[in-house]
Amino acid sequence: MRIADIDLGDKPLFLAPMEDVTDPSFRYVCKRFGADMVYTEFISSDGLIRDAAKSVAKLRTYDYERPVGIQLYGNEIEPMVEAARVAEAARPDLIDINFGCPVRKIAARGAGSGMMRDVPKMVEMTRRIVDAVRLPVTVKTRLGWDEDSKNIVEIAERLQDAGIAALTIHGRTRAQLYRGEADWTLIGEVKRNPRMHIPIIGNGDIDSAEKAAAAFERYGIDGIMIGRATYGRPWIFKEIRHFLKTGEQLKQPSVHERVELAKLHFAKSLEFKGDKVGVLEMRRHFSCYFKGLPDFKPTRLKLVTLNDPAEIVATLDYVAERWGDFDTSEIVPQPLSHDV
Structure with missing residues (x-):
């Protein structure tokens, strides 16, 4: 699988960006266990362009963790474009736009998954960011705002047309937050859409090697992003990679x-x-x-x-x-x- 010129090999495994979790020390241990791609914690565009210390500190990445992406979120186009330029100057391998965070204080003001309620604005913001930077731009999003608006198939096509290099889909709506089980059927539908040619990365409830292998097999996705299951268990990347190669389970660390x-x-x-x-x-x-x-x-x-x-x-x-x-x-x- 490739994201633009970034070669991630066959069936790559991604560490999901998680606020207050995926700092440099956690990314370090996840890379040691085989995470193929890691991301910073998500960074507020407003904080970044105001030069807020906490936001600027999150830009720091290290050569050992490459390829590494910087993830941004915000609800206004111009600040997001400016923030993308600032992020590019920090020399990551790509810039990821967060259209998936369901947290109320983020979504309620139209950022994160709140952008799914204004798809034209989501697409225009994405297009403007793609045009503003030279790095590959990717997106992480959800199936839709709620059960009645699972419009990810349409959104995926429009984001691809806006120029993104890869798309990660979490298998829940914003209304679900993290309740219930992730629904991968629409992720698979996006991947099978003959109009789609960019890599599709699936995310949601992958907490075992067997589930990862089944997701690759059943839905044909290009990569898997793992979030919550890595917390306190960064060796899950090694477990999955071993199972994909051998069909056997690794012994749990002593x-x-x-x-x-x-x-x-x-x-x-x-x-x-x-x-x-x-x-x-x-x-x-x-x-x-x-x-x-x-x-x-x-x-x-x-x-x-x-x-x-x-x-x-x-x-x-x-x-x-x-x-x-x-x-x-x-x-x-x-x-x-x-x-x-």
């Missing part, structure tokens, strides 16, 4: 292996964000890496309240010592409650 991964992730978080922010932003990951261990609550509370990096590392070492013999095949993955 507690010792999870501890070493958590320590690496933590070290990268401190490296990229400094001690204070690095500690705070790792707390959600610590909870998920070890979810399912018996009698873990007191240790979890330490990991999410300690502020001293050395004490946190010592606590992780204690986890390896205390639960080192636990059979991790008994742990049922608990996905994150949202992605964008």
Whole structure:
């Protein structure tokens, strides 16, 4: 599969952009486990053109994570065009437009999936951004606004005509948020549409190697984007790739292996964000890496309240010592409650 000149190989796996999750440290560990393409957290166009520190910081990418995309969202065309130019100057491999975020505060003002209520504006914004930058432009969106307006087949054609290089579709409407099961049938319909010639990437509820393999087989999509299932489980990319090649399941990482991964992730978080922010932003990951261990609550509370990096590392070492013999095949993955 190719996005413009970016060769992603056969059946590539994408890390979904997720607010407060896909920072450089998390992207680092996902790349280590085989994510073929990663994205920044989504960035507000308004914040970017106002030079807001938080938005500008999200532009930072690194050569080791290429190919990497910067994802933008906004509800007005001119600021989005300007933000795309700013993002291009940060030297990503592509720019992705978020037309999929269902969060009320985003969608209610017409950004994210809220743009699905004004398809002409969505298409015009996309066309203007494509014309404004030299990098490939891609889009992530949903099936439609609600059950009565699942218009993704039409939208896909119009976005392709506007010049996008690839399209990612989440298999829910905005009204569904993340409730119920993702419906991949319309994703497959977009892919089978003879008018479509750009890559189609499917997204929604892929939380196992078997589901990924079945999605490739059943719907013919070019790639799969994985969001919530990566949280606390970045090795899912390795699991899927192994299953696609061999038809066999990989053994789940041991507690010792999870501890070493958590320590690496933590070290990268401190490296990229400094001690204070690095500690705070790792707390959600610590909870998920070890979810399912018996009698873990007191240790979890330490990991999410300690502020001293050395004490946190010592606590992780204690986890390896205390639960080192636990059979991790008994742990049922608990996905994150949202992605964008």
